[in-house]
Amino acid sequence: MNRPRVPTDIAEFERALAQSVTIASRAMPDSPMVSIVLCAESGIRTVACSHARAEPLDELQSAIGDGPVLDVIDSGRPVTATDLATDSRWRRFAAESPGILSLHSEPLESEGSLLGVLTLYSDHVGGFTDETRVAVRVTAEHIGVLYRTALDAARMREIAAQLREALTTRAIIDQALGIVMAQRRCTSHQAFEVLRHVSQDKNVKLHQVAATIVETVSGEPPQQSRFEEPPASHPR
Structure with a gap:
């Protein structure tokens, strides 16, 4: 068994x-x-x-x-x-x-x-x-x-934690994409390819590359999304 x-x-x-x-x-x-x-x-x-x-x-x-x-x-x-x-x-x-x-x-x-x-x-x-x-x-x-x-x-708690992390890293990546698009006057797809190539070349996760770009340009760590747990439901 x-x-x-x-x-x-x-x-x-x-x-x-x-x-x-x-x-x-x-x-x-x-x-x-x-x-x-x-x-x-x-x-x-x-x-x-x-x-x-x-x-x-x-x-x-x-x-x-x-x-x-x-x-x-x-x-x-x-x-x-x-x-x-x-x-x-x-x-x-x-x-x-x-x-x-x-x-x-x-x-x-x-x-x-x-x-x-x-x-x-x-x-x-x-x-x-x-x-x-x-x-x-x-x-x-x-x-x-x-x-x-x-x-x-x-399992649901694990999935929720993964989702929160994914949304947080996505917000950081979006900030970096905006910076690259402005600097290179390119599309979001082209900016994403830039981040992806840097991530592969340096063997660093994509969201870490994005965070470095944001902090280098702004002088501050990237803003992270705030998540609030929904209120617990109470049986009637």
Whole structure:
């Protein structure tokens, strides 16, 4: 299964995950410890947990290279253990995490790609109720939606930033074009070709060439366009 590189700079997404695990833990009748790990370039990273004990359990699996979370990442399928003391799959993990007797790890997916793993840890033998398993699946699907929403928002912010930069540099280039047209008595197309040739010859970006021309002629840095963010809309 594909593993996308989860954007680590989406603070809203990680805050939403923290709220999700808290709500999920309270809503589940078994009151398990809940954690979420995301796939990162360097391995796995715990980004949210409902109890302080949960994060070290994730970190232990990463350190020893074995455990249910890593099995889910490898297979893309959920895993369950109803009694770790008698389960032969993760003997070292079980030995180094006393008190954890059952668990369930659910893959977190978005558009066919694996984001990470949602894990429930319990101090009780016997696994989890049917209601808890349903809640886990619903929570996992909800997190996939959160991820897509956060990623779309991040992309829109990036596009907006690129647009603002493009408009700003365009304003500087237009100022330089006016200067070249006046000095050489040429068309805007011919003036643009002058800037382009200088940019290529000096291996300098076009807007930097334009800024240098404007500052040389006027003695001041070029004027930049002012952009004001639109007011936030409020639901009625």
